[in-house]
Amino acid sequence: MTTDLDALVRSIAAATDTDPAVGDDARRALRDAVTATDPHARPARRSVWRPLQRSGPQAVRRSLRWKLGVPLAVGLAGAAAAALTIPGGDGPRTTGTQIHARQVAALTFTEHGRYIDVRIKDPLADPARYRAEFAARGMDVRLTLVPASPSIVGTVVFSEGPEFPLLTGGGCVTGGGGPCVRGFRVPVGFRGTATLSFGRAARPGERYDSTANAFAPGEALHCLDVRGLTIDAALPRMAKRHVTAPLFHVEQHTTPGIARNVPRDQVPGSWYVADADPWAPGQVLLWVRQDRPEPRSAAREAALNRGCGR
Structure with a gap:
């Protein structure tokens, strides 16, 4: 049963407000797997975090602001909201519960008139995953997110190609005081090539790839001007x-x-x-x-x- 439970837990994906509710069969399967586990069994240790590759040299841009739509991670208690499917069929019955996860998309695409609204759901996804999701819709858009200092998290730190309209709103501001941007719009039928790089929040100990001045609003030394001191x-x-x-x-x-x-x-x-x-x-x-x-x-x-x- 330990092996079956491990497979079940690994299949749990972060839930979003667009995921369908889990069926009763999935709920019962999860409950049965958890309650049937030997309480004295020693669980195997597993690594669940994988660092990103750092991108190119530092760049400094202090322009467009946006706010990334980052879904909160859920633990085992959130399993009821995860997107799980149970394989069916008339084949021979196997021991244990077989549950497979549907991979949650890193981006969302919503068509509005002449544009497709693009929002980022997973700012830590591999850039190849973003590119694949654009490619699945016939678009050659290369998107990366790099660790940035607080005032420029959510800003465009590099772009090449057409300038896409930005999605703003909500009345909020970023660490640097700029308006929050919710995403960007790609014209329907876009067949060109575009490259965009946005700043994301750095993890503890992670070097910034894009920075503002350390004394700027939202940064570590704002209102603490030690310039000119020994x-x-x-x-x-x-x-x-x-x-x-x-x-x-x-x-x-x-x-x-x-x-x-x-x-x-x-x-x-x-x-x-x-x-x-x-x-x-x-x-x-x-x-x-x-x-x-x-x-x-x-x-x-x-x-x-x-x-x-x-």
């Missing part, structure tokens, strides 16, 4: 906000424009913080230099300090 003065202030700097971006004093990233023990504490970029959740890359940095322009200062109450 490293020794800046780090304790950052620590109060639970932000660390694993590396320091050092510009060569003798060769402007040439820089390298070094650990803390290779930078004097008397050097100054000139700027900062998001690095990973709770981490930033500090730009440091031997002399005090020049003041920012008034417009730049106002943009970064928006909402800071000063």
Whole structure:
């Protein structure tokens, strides 16, 4: 029975509001499999998380905002809402319960007049899965989602090809203060080629592929301007906000424009913080230099300090 129960649990998929209700046979099969399991049996350990491949070099874009439609994961208690099917037929009866999962789509496609509305259901899906779902509808659209710093989660960080209309609404805002975008629209009968890359929320410890400035609204150092302070003065202030700097971006004093990233023990504490970029959740890359940095322009200062109450 342990093997049968394992097969049953593996078949459970995350439910969405578009999935049909489970039939009574599926409910009874799940109940019987769970209650019949030996309570003293030691369950086998299984890995259920698989990391994504990281994409290309860092890019910085601060334009369009959208909000990803991310379905909540469900546990065993959500099995009644999962899309399960029980194979039928008149063949010989087998021991145990046979249940197979219907793979939940990573995207949704809804036709509205001259356009097809596309929404992302699984922001962690393999890009090949997105492409296959577009291809099944005769479209050559290459979609990727890359880990991004908070203020640009849901923004277009790269695009090539036609600009698709965006779906907005709901009256909400993103971490950067822009309007939430619910998805995008592809013209019916589209036969061109398009490439889009959106920012998604990074997992703990995952490096960002696309970033805004670390002092921008929604970012780790917003309203905590340590720029112009020495490293020794800046780090304790950052620590109060639970932000660390694993590396320091050092510009060569003798060769402007040439820089390298070094650990803390290779930078004097008397050097100054000139700027900062998001690095990973709770981490930033500090730009440091031997002399005090020049003041920012008034417009730049106002943009970064928006909402800071000063």
